Amino acid sequence: MVTVDVRRCAYCGSCVSVCPVNALDLQETRLVVSEGCIECNLCLLACPMGALLPAGEQPKPSPALREQYDVVVIGAGPAGSVAAWEAAGQGLAVLLLEKRQEIGSPVRCAEGIAHQALADFITPDERWISAHVCKARITMVEDGQEQTWESEALPEGAASAGVGYILERRVFDRVLAEQAALAGARVLVKTAATGLLREGQKVVGVRAQGPWGERDIAARVVIGADGVESRAGMWAGLDTTLPSSDLMTCAQFLLTGVEVDPQCTYYYLDRQAVPGGYAWIFPKGEGRANVGLGIQADLATTSPVEALTRFVESRPFLARGSMVTLIVGGVPVGLPPSPLVTDGFMLVGDAARQVDPLTGGGIANGMAAGRLAARVAAKAIASDDVSRRALSQYEQEWARGIGRQMARNYRLRARFPPEQRVGERFLHLFAMTIGAGK
């Protein structure tokens, strides 16, 4: 019977179409070979990945990689790609590892970002922008009664968090990884970090598993940018566990055929239907919109998917649309753990819980953390001191900058517990946080 190398299989289904005895079954992200296989080997010829092996054959050797990199980055989301881009731009030898086969997909994001936060990193480009937004509408729902407030439209490019874009992250994330590659970083997809290499307490590299098998890769500094599902921090001995009160559990539909103002972001504060969080409608142009909600995990009495279905069905302008994508995900809304570094290791982005505790926005924070970490890593490598003490400059600078704003928003979140998120005062606060003023 042929065997499937699951690290290599890209779930394309090509092999299934040539099997004469129907012995292959593609179950979305799992290819199953049944006992009925007659070992005709036709599927081996059809596989573009070389993922099917005759019995007893071993996987192919790994690609040519250096023995040692200055920096290995785990995860090619915005935080990891910007870290790799910055580090490579500083002349370091950089390897960027991404476990998915396609950077940026599947999208787990509502894709909103402020102009000023984005333009600091990359010139906005229509290739990865779905919509330009300049105003916000906030609806407070209390016992079925709705009270709506709408901001004034602000001019394009204004220095306000309310002016910005709804991205096409599928393209945006890839462009950031391409920038890292153009700056000289080596990018590997379908390659997961499975652990860290240690010398005593010091991190000295990563163990990576790719289509070619498992391999140890040495690094002066490892940057963990592996998102909300991060394990890199824990491997390094940092405590990244989240209490469920600091996690928003989210669902989102991409709806098409809906009538929304293409320049307006919509927010719904409804403590009964969306406890501890909010629902959003972000326009994507051409009658499309990201429609989602996030519920504070410890308060969830129903799954976000069910709550979202009810939210959509109860609003005719949404209910007449069609759902073309369903995504689900978690957003950390606590504070970053401390420390964020250890000898030879740094943590950035969602992995470091660097998401705004009130809005749940993490793209810009992740990019800022990635850049800052890479700059500190470059300095530490140049002075041949990658100790925790040297790398902690990253943590200190973070705490003085965005970390301070995060701490303020975390305190505000605590001051307004979910049952008190009603009325003028909270509306005012929420409007300020999303950059819409009031």
Ligand SMILES: Cc1cc2nc3c(=O)[nH]c(=O)nc-3n(C[C@H](O)[C@H](O)[C@H](O)COP(=O)(O)OP(=O)(O)OC[C@H]3O[C@@H](n4cnc5c(N)ncnc54)[C@H](O)[C@@H]3O)c2cc1C
């Ligand atoms: C429903 C939802 C809506 C959101 N809406 C917004 C919004 O509108 N605006 C906003 O700013 N933020 C939003 N966020 C948050 C935002 O998506 C994240 O903050 C942002 O993506 C964090 O970037 P990151 O690079 O840290 O992590 P990610 O983008 O999650 O990237 C981490 C990468 O690491 C890879 N990885 C994981 N483990 C490994 C491993 N072992 N080896 C190799 N690779 C690995 C993953 O595959 C992934 O590609 C939303 C999140 C959700 C869930």
Ligand code: SF4
């Ligand atoms: S070896 Fe032949 S019978 Fe077996 S799974 Fe492949 S195509 Fe089907």
Ligand code: SF4
């Ligand atoms: S052809 Fe190869 S890559 Fe495609 S599903 Fe079959 S085994 Fe996987």
